[in-house]
Amino acid sequence: MEKKEALYEGKAKIMYATDKADELLVYYKDDATAGNGAKKGTIADKGVMNNKMTAFFFGLLEKEGIKTHLVKVTGEREMLVKKMDMVPLEVIVRNVAAGSFSQRFGVKEGTPLKISTVEFCYKNDDLGDPFMNNYHIAALGLATSEEVAEIEKQALKVNDILKAFLKEKKVDLIDFKLEFGRLDGKIVLGDEISPDNCRFWDSDTHEKLDKDRFRRDLGNVEDAYKEMLRRLTGEER
Ligand code: ADP
Ligand code: TMP
Numbered sequence: 307m308e309k310k311e312a313l314y315e316g317k318a319k320i321m322y323a324t325d326k327a328d329e330l331l332v333y334y335k336d337d338a339t340a341g342n343g344a345k346k347g348t349i350a351d352k353g354v355m356n357n358k359m360t361a362f363f364f365g366l367l368e369k370e371g372i373k374t375h376l377v378k379v380t381g382e383r384e385m386l387v388k389k390m391d392m393v394p395l396e397v398i399v400r401n402v403a404a405g406s407f408s409q410r411f412g413v414k415e416g417t418p419l420k421i422s423t424v425e426f427c428y429k430n431d432d433l434g435d436p437f438m439n440n441y442h443i444a445a446l447g448l449a450t451s452e453e454v455a456e457i458e459k460q461a462l463k464v465n466d467i468l469k470a471f472l473k474e475k476k477v478d479l480i481d482f483k484l485e486f487g488r489l490d491g492k493i494v495l496g497d498e499i500s501p502d503n504c505r506f507w508d509s510d511t512h513e514k515l516d517k518d519r520f521r522r523d524l525g526n527v528e529d530a531y532k533e534m535l536r537r538l539t540g541e542e543r
Contacts, residue, residue: 307331307386317343318356318502324386334360334383338502340521342434349520353383355531356500361385362538363468363499370467372460375487375496390487390496393449396427396435397457399465400481404505405518407481416512422465424458429485456493457486464495472506475537477515480505501531 309331310323317339322331334353339346357379364374375387400423403413407423426443427435443449449457461484469479482504485497497503501516508515515534519527535541 307380319498328389329377330387330389331380332357332385332387332498334385334498338517338520338527340517342431345521347520349531350528352502352528352531355535356498356502357383357385358541359500359535359538360498364495366471367464367467367495370463372464372467373489373492373494375489375494387496388489388494390489390494392429392485392487392496393453393457393493394429395438395443395448395457395485396429397461397484397486398425398427398481399423399461399484400425401465401469402478402480402505402507404480422462424461453488453493460486460493460495468499473509476509477534477537478507478509478512480507501534506534 308325310325312320313323313330314321318335318337320333320335322333324331334357336348336350336352337346338349338352361376361379364376368374368376375390377386377388379385400407400419403411403417403419404415407413408415426438428438428448429435440451440454443454444451464484465479468482472479482499484495484499486493487496488494504516505518506515507513514524515530519525519530532542
């Protein structure tokens with residue numbers, strides 16, 4: 307596999323072309339942003355840890371029947387993935403109130419939700435990733451209603467799998483964001499699953515083990531990522 311030109315540099319990753327037209331190389335950076343890029347910094351070795359954690363979660367999900375874009379891990383910070391036609395949605399699943407849900411609805415952070423909740427944001431940095439519903443998605447032609455139903459189904463299944471797995475590791479899955487794409491006519495899970503786009507709280511102490519430590523200047527950011535990696539894989543970094 308040959309790494310070719312960078313096709314896209316995002317806030318957390320760089321997507322490179324490869325010698326195969328249908329595969330991309332994802333390079334995980336240490337750069338961290340919050341508030342749609344308003345706050346910028348770096349988290350030492352984040353790229354290495356997120357590459358490992360994403361590979362771990364995708365492996366777990368594949369075993370449970372969820373198709374992902376992962377082909378193989380090719381380096382400390384790099385994985386080979388299937389190139390997809392991305393659905394421009396941030397698919398957020400929530401189990402416990404936190405972040406924008408708490409702000410929008412005036413619910414104290416940490417309040418368990420009566421049902422696991424799926425919400426969509428339009429993936430559009432210029433517009434600040436606005437909240438949208440199924441009608442907006444269809445009205446703008448971002449995805450068909452069948453695709454949206456499939457995305458919801460897969461997102462909730464991912465939630466069930468991750469929640470149960472993490473419980474064993476003494477981690478509560480508060481919420482997370484997924485991105486899906488189209489591959490050979492099917493909806494497939496893409497992007498990443500890491501502390502950058504999940505809220506993980508220690509089950510006993512409720513200590514935050516995710517990017518909220520960076521977003522909210524809570525300190526010990528690297529340690530939180532390291533602790534999550536250790537709980538998932540037993541590996542230290
Ligand atoms: P952002 O674009 O939000 O700054 P990243 O830095 O994580 O995010 O960049 C990764 C980009 O690659 C995102 O735009 C994401 O939608 C896209 N992407 C993720 N998986 C795939 C895939 N399998 N095929 C094509 N694009 C993908
Ligand atoms: P929120 O409470 O800020 O809406 O975030 C919900 C979850 O989604 C949280 O785990 C962080 C994640 N997320 C992203 O990964 N990217 C984003 O752009 C946003 C807004 C949230």
